[in-house]
Amino acid sequence: MKTVIRAFFKTLRTVLGPFMLLKERLTQPSGMVREPSVQTTVNLQCKNIALYQFNTCPFCIKVRQEMRRLSLPIEHRDAQHNAAHRGELLQGGGAVKVPCLKITDASGKSQWLYDSTAIIAYLRSRFAKV
Template sequence: MRLVIRLFFKVLRRVLMPFMLIYAAVSKPKPISRSADAQAKVDEACKQLELYQFNTCPFCIKVKKEVHRLALPVAMANVQRDPKARQALEAGGGRVKVPCLKITHDDGKVEWMYESNDINQYLHQRFAA
């Protein structure tokens, strides 16, 4: 039964994939603008962030829209296409679930944030003007 359910969702995802990609491209919000100095500080802070995602996940699209709106150069790791990214997510975060934001703090401590609403709230609190 599990195999049938997985197969159903895999086929459904394949059918919906083009529509999800079109939606993601068309619905991007306008990015905020910052001064050059402020953007440089944001760029430096974003070097400590990495978003584990895949392109057709609706929750990942939601987070990527917020990343685009806040004009954040966050590194993206596609766990469907990159087996190393998938292994890193499982080893570091403990489970393969997307979206997941890897936050490396200044003291070297690594935090793994999984929920799209939590990720968006964190990004908004840290980087919104």
């Protein structure tokens, strides 16, 4: 029974995935416009942040859209097809659950933030007013 359920969801992802990605591309929000010096500062702050995600995960798409809206050049790490990224997510965050935002501070300590709503709230609180 477990095999049948997995096969069903894999087929569903295979069929719906391209449509979800197409919708994401067609509905891309325009990015926030900042002064060049402010955007440079934001870009530097984003170098210490990475998003672990699956391409067709609806919650990951929601976070990526917000990142575009806020003009944040945050690195995307594919935890679905890249074994190294999947391993980092499991070891550092404790679970292979996406989306997950890895935030590294100046001292090198990492915080792992799960849940799309929490990630969006964090990004808005840190970057929306900049």
